[in-house]
Amino acid sequence: MIPVPQGKPEVVPDDGLTTRxxxxxxxxxxxxxxxxxxxxxxxxxxxxxxxxxxPIGVFQFVKSAKWKVGEENALKVLxxxxxxxxxxxxxxxEGWSWVQRDLESSEEAAKEGWEQVKRDLAAETYRLxxxxxxxYPMKWGWVDVAEVVEVLRNRPGNQxxxxxxxxxxxxxxxxxxxxxxxxxxxxxxxxxxxxQRGIEW
Amino acid sequence: MIPVPQGKPEVVPDDGLTTRxxxxxxxxxxxxxxxxxxxxxxxxxxxxxxxxxxPIGVFQFVKSAKWKVGEENALKVLxxxxxxxxxxxxxxxEGWSWVQRDLESSEEAAKEGWEQVKRDLAAETYRLxxxxxxxYPMKWGWVDVAEVVEVLRNRPGNQxxxxxxxxxxxxxxxxxxxxxxxxxxxxxxxxxxxxQRGIEW
Numbered sequence: 162m163i164p165v166p167q168g169k170p171e172v173v174p175d176d177g178l179t180t181r182x183x184x185x186x187x188x189x190x191x192x193x194x195x196x197x198x199x200x201x202x203x204x205x206x207x208x209x210x211x212x213x214x215x216p217i218g219v220f221q222f223v224k225s226a227k228w229k230v231g232e233e234n235a236l237k238v239l240x241x242x243x244x245x246x247x248x249x250x251x252x253x254x255e256g257w258s259w260v261q262r263d264l265e266s267s268e269e270a271a272k273e274g275w276e277q278v279k280r281d282l283a284a285e286t287y288r289l290x291x292x293x294x295x296x297y298p299m300k301w302g303w304v305d306v307a308e309v310v311e312v313l314r315n316r317p318g319n320q321x322x323x324x325x326x327x328x329x330x331x332x333x334x335x336x337x338x339x340x341x342x343x344x345x346x347x348x349x350x351x352x353x354x355x356x357q358r359g360i361e362w
Numbered sequence: 363m364i365p366v367p368q369g370k371p372e373v374v375p376d377d378g379l380t381t382r383x384x385x386x387x388x389x390x391x392x393x394x395x396x397x398x399x400x401x402x403x404x405x406x407x408x409x410x411x412x413x414x415x416x417p418i419g420v421f422q423f424v425k426s427a428k429w430k431v432g433e434e435n436a437l438k439v440l441x442x443x444x445x446x447x448x449x450x451x452x453x454x455x456e457g458w459s460w461v462q463r464d465l466e467s468s469e470e471a472a473k474e475g476w477e478q479v480k481r482d483l484a485a486e487t488y489r490l491x492x493x494x495x496x497x498y499p500m501k502w503g504w505v506d507v508a509e510v511v512e513v514l515r516n517r518p519g520n521q522x523x524x525x526x527x528x529x530x531x532x533x534x535x536x537x538x539x540x541x542x543x544x545x546x547x548x549x550x551x552x553x554x555x556x557x558q559r560g561i562e563w
Contacts, residue, residue, distance in 0.1 A: 174395040179411060181483075182500070192399065193547075194541040194545070196543065196544075197403075197540065197541050197542050198393065198399055198406070198544070200406075200411060201402075201403040201406030201407055202398075202399035202402040202403040202407075204406045205402030205403060205404075205405045205406040205433060206397055206402055207400075208405060208433045208436035208437070209432030209433065209560050210431050210432070210560050211432070211436055212431065212432035212433075212560075213432070213559060214559060215411070223470050226503055230408060230413065231409050231410030231411070231413035231414070232409045232410065233415075234413045234445075234446070235409035235412055235413055235440055236409070237441050237442060237444065238445055238446070239436055239440065242439050242443065244435075245435070249537060261384065263373070288560070303527060316556065317365035321560070331514060334547065334548065337509045338548070339398065339548060340546075340547035340548040340549060341397040341398050341399050341544055341545065342544075342545040342547050343397075343399070343403075343542055343543075343544055344395070344398065344542065344543040344544075344545055344546075345542065346394075346535065346541035346542060347535070347539070347540060347541040349537060352526070357408050357451075359411050359413075359414040359416060359489070359490070360521070
């Protein structure tokens, strides 16, 4: 049959860790670039985490009326199925679920989202964090990149974090273990076609 | 609030179609390149299709013991939930479910998988087809690229097809509406770390 990918490392590091220890290190992943699939691949990753029975926290950092409703509904059904991990879905666009007051601006909402991520990381609330479109508040200077790097570097336990969005900061790429750039090769909108149900959302 | 992407086409084509007609054209998508996320993004797309209530057919063209079990379990639970579309999962590695006899080789198995895809496309069995790792049987000359292009181009109805795998043939990219290349920027295995549960599978 066709060979199975073996996942064999190219280098064996001299870090004093066993293979088992290296297998259970927390992963920071960044999906960036102008192409499609950055968020979609992050939600695909959440399927694996769900299958492991891990609690998953999704934080959507960009207001979006319909673009990810498919993923949201699917992950919520999975989270409620009782068969895998739990799924907690936080949306900035509708006001963060834990905030009792109206937030003045998108900037305030983004900052508040990041504060909650910090609290959850400190409390080890989830095993996988999907910080969707989180590169933008960093790009716009609303959330300090250096602080994000510091928090990610020092987070306790074995919590995996996936950050999506274009134009990820260099310092974020440096701290990431896994960076994938999605490149747009061809897109139906280039040919004048419009986004469609089931494909774009 | 932060602006929502409007999905505005750059060009309005002179094809005599209405926006509504253009919105319901079948999409052929290819996820290729050496980076991670090709299959993961395809399964993420399946979440949207599921949310639309569409029947989904997954065909895994490469034998794989554990690498996509998370996605498979999740999509099967979703398919059985009664809330969205159905999910039918076919695996070459365990013998295609519709084949009653033992197949001699991987080549024969891949050819048989493609024959079934052709039958299903002709019968309009599914609304979304995930042909996972299907670039490889084409690359290895087991399945004829020109025939795949021909079948995709002439398929009836409104059936979406997503093909994943490295080294997609030029002719396939030509017929595709949406091509995303996943580029590896950084990967934990480069630093000698091993694949781990919940992340790699």
